[in-house]
Amino acid sequence: MARIVQKFGGTSVADVDRIRNVANKVAAEVRAGHQVAVVVSAMAGQTNGLVKHCTEISPIHDAREYDVVVAAGEQITSGLLALALQKIGIPARSWLGWQLPVRTDGTHGKARILGIETAEIERRMDQGEVAVVAGFQGIAEGDHRITTLGRGGSDTSAVALAAALDAERCDIYTDVDGVYTTDPRIVAKARKLERITYEEMLELASQGAKVLQTRSVEMAMNHRVRVQVLSSFDERPGSDLPGTLVVDEDEIVEQEIVSGIAYSRDEAKITLVRVPDRPGIAASIFGPLAEAAINVDMIVQNVSDDGKTTDLTFTVGKADLDRARHVIEAAEHDLRYQRLVADGDVVKVSVIGVGMRSHAGVAQRMFRALADKGINILVISTSEIKVSVLIAEEYAELALRALHTAYGLDRA
């Protein structure tokens, strides 16, 4: 007997038939003798619809009321799944964020989980009852109002619950059957990974792979929760499914140098041409951006030609491009740059692998592969287990395929 957390995303609970299908998957684990807690997302499309209502009423809105509105989606699914489980003879009860409670900080709209009370559901799980927990939501410490965890937050709910329950495994059911070396819709030869390390998954998620929410991976890594990514449309029970396990590095015997290649089209590039090359200039550019809550990702500053001015390039989220531009233009008088060049038609491609730590030449191989295809690199940034480049968006597919081959990831 093991304790398992299962999480089902929006496409897995998109209608009543699929909710019935999910109930069967839960029942299979219960009948195998496991104690099960289930975390559910909103039915596919529902959250988008609710967000749209909020935005139509007010583009900039009170995040506390936004949370009240969008949390309703997971509430509905939790009740429906509890009904579907009861219908097939599995004792079950729904739990909303404020009921467990899932305590969070007060950052409405993208709150962080502080703790989950599990005493009562553990007592009931011991008696064979399935806890159906509404994902994505909690209750704020300060104002006791509903909070939500940001898009994809149900993954984080599931991992946090698995950590709190000290669960043997957290199965994330989704519309893909695992984590791939890269997006199989673009690279036909992409391979499904049997295992991947927390560190790599974290980089993949934060560099654009949409399979898991970044925060959920961070939390899994911190609490050493074994996460399995698998398909909710496969008929076999979870323990028989060849999903992808996200685990500790020492659980992986043969480590590839590069495990995966991620890409993100959500980037935009801003270049400030001929900025005065003096101390403090970077601070006076990025200070106002930080104040406006605009995240800056890659930054590159050219070596000064004349010793007096330099060109500064950085990237922001595509959705923030207009705002970033306004912030910079408002500070033009202080910054005294000659020209601002904005470019939204870029894509960030990242190769990721813990093997890089012990292997040289990984970045070089990337630059070579891209050069061979005539792809110009606009910005480069690296971390211990990742090399990212910014390139023109039109080369995205070509670059992904070239890099996939160059690192020997192609399926035989």
Add this chain to the structure above:
Amino acid sequence: MARIVQKFGGTSVADVDRIRNVANKVAAEVRAGHQVAVVVSAMAGQTNGLVKHCTEISPIHDAREYDVVVAAGEQITSGLLALALQKIGIPARSWLGWQLPVRTDGTHGKARILGIETAEIERRMDQGEVAVVAGFQGIAEGDHRITTLGRGGSDTSAVALAAALDAERCDIYTDVDGVYTTDPRIVAKARKLERITYEEMLELASQGAKVLQTRSVEMAMNHRVRVQVLSSFDERPGSDLPGTLVVDEDEIVEQEIVSGIAYSRDEAKITLVRVPDRPGIAASIFGPLAEAAINVDMIVQNVSDDGKTTDLTFTVGKADLDRARHVIEAAEHDLRYQRLVADGDVVKVSVIGVGMRSHAGVAQRMFRALADKGINILVISTSEIKVSVLIAEEYAELALRALHTAYGLDRA
């Protein structure tokens, strides 16, 4: 300055545009210097959709989970209206049933309100904040889970809140502009009533008029809450609208004998032919029905022809007809009736007026008017301020028009 509760039904908040329109109506009262609490229903169609999901999963379901699912509708509207109010500069905050809290008994699916905590919203209303309360929902005393008040329950939420706040008025905004002498879709000469007594409104609601939930009128009567029914599609502010006021009898100077005529197609008739005419036979028929939670409305027992057997006719809700039939047939051996005749094609027509108390011949006028049109009366039942008859459904419109004229209710 007065304290006002406004309630907006599902058609009034059916989409984002209408929610904006509602915000303007609330703002008008705030700008007139009033303290306002607003109670909202779910967006039109949403509750039906959620109920359908529950029923598809399981026709007979755990009412506690049903409540979790359907309460989401009002939650969404409360957040959206708070956003719409903030957008036009009116301080506002949403309140869910469990947040105020609205304490109810544990009868999930049709809970009764036990009390509403208003100290915090009163403090905020004093500071000019509008309380946007999700209607239809509360939290159960025992299990601390979400409860709902039954269909139309937001009316009851509004009246209970008005009572708790000692509000000057409870304005119920709906898709009609008041209470009519009868259904204006059937009787073109129906008149809107300026005022109606609690007692009459209660009979109208319980005899089929859908304008207010019966329980809300009961509660208004018990707590002497002045209720105004008005249209949410009229552009004028609430205090200028000629809606219908539901008030105490002594507030009505010239009382008509009959104020309104209601009808209900939700009835079905069962006749047990040749039931043994012995003491206790009624108990042995209606006992099992009560145990099955089937409400019996009208009952008539014919005088026995032969002194040994009699015919017994009664009505149940149309939705309960099949179940009632099974309950009776299961007890056939005890009851020893000769034949069971069920008829769903009936309508109950009721004339209602507090003036009946002091006027004779009201029922006689009804029987005469129906006889003149050749309409056969199947069952009769009366109360102090009401006469109801059951007739064949095909005569419904004809009967309504004939009675409307006979009691002098036609608009000039």
